[in-house]
Amino acid sequence: MYYCLGGKRVENRFPQTYEVIELCLLAGKIMLQCGGETYRVEDTMTRIAATFGIPQSHSYVTPTGIIFSIDGTEPAKFIRISERTTDLYKVTLVNGVSRKLSSGELTAEQALNRLKEIQDADFTFPIYQQIIAASISSGCFLMMFLGQWSDFIPAVIAGGLGFVCFVYIHQILKVRFFSEFVASLVIGLIAFLFVKIGVGTQLDKIIIGSVMPLVPGLLITNAVRDLMAGHLVSGLSKGADAFLTACAIGTGIAVVVAFY
Structure with missing residues (x-):
């Protein structure tokens, strides 16, 4: 399965739609928990979905939850945000992962693993x-x-x-x-x-x-x-x-x- 990226025909190494949704929700969750703005969270999730040939994605973000859906393929998924803190470094790292996905420097599997590492990491000062x-x-x-x-x-x-x-x-x-x-x-x-x-x-x-x-x-x-x-x-x-x-x-x- 292939999709277009920057005018080139690139192999889609992450074809399952529900896995794309999981990737988008994890990125949005990290950003929202760490103090990211609502519109930045929605824009990042939309860009990640568009990278995998899914331009018609919809997200609804509040400080306590994220709803994400893709038209005509999968039901909407909801993720709960129970704790929020301030860690803008993690927001920067997630933005970096999103940019590398868009440029083709990372595969979806690599991006998902990287986001899990960012989520589990503790960058707060002592x-x-x-x-x-x-x-x-x-x-x-x-x-x-x-x-x-x-x-x-x-x-x-x-x-x-x-x-x-x-x-x-x-x-x-x-x-x-x-x-x-x-x-x-x-x-x-x-x-x-x-x-x-x-x-x-x-x-x-x-x-x-x-x-x-x-x-x-x-x-x-x-x-x-x-x-x-x-x-x-x-x-x-x-x-x-x-x-x-x-x-x-x-x-x-x-x-x-x-x-x-």
Whole structure:
């Protein structure tokens, strides 16, 4: 069985339609789980299907699931997305696999194996590096918001300890938004303590700088981009997710400020 690729007659080494669907769904699943935009996920799945001579494919992507179908051949298949994180390196790798498929550098079987390797791989930085990065960025955000150098160290400590609480509470207790609430509460308490003992001076700047590593920036960006691309369901759901996360962060700080 053959198909046309770049004007050339190429042997189709992956003729089974259900296997093409599996390849497309795996690529979409990895991208969606790792923070890819909805329109990028749909475009990648469509391009992979078109590579194997299936131009009439349809996909419907939401933050919690993917529906993919091919006209007149196979029933629509659904895959559930239960956990989402931020790993843009995996999104880049999947895009690379898609491009190599389109150019004929990879066979379908090689691409499927490569996607399985990407799915199982762990490219996240060690926890201690994430904590160090969150601490330093908290101090840098403090200065960006016109804080004083005397508050740099308090912001670094508050941001680091708050991020520690966020990471470990999220691992232990699988309750959405609770880890953000506790982390912001800890940040507020530490910032208040530093100001109380005279180590810090500007409470608001310390708090603002320290909570920035918790702010769902990628989620907000993807929500806006999905809305602009016409994916209203995904855009609104991601926007609601980001709004609730921001509310959890704000509630933790508000509790401290209320007592303060």
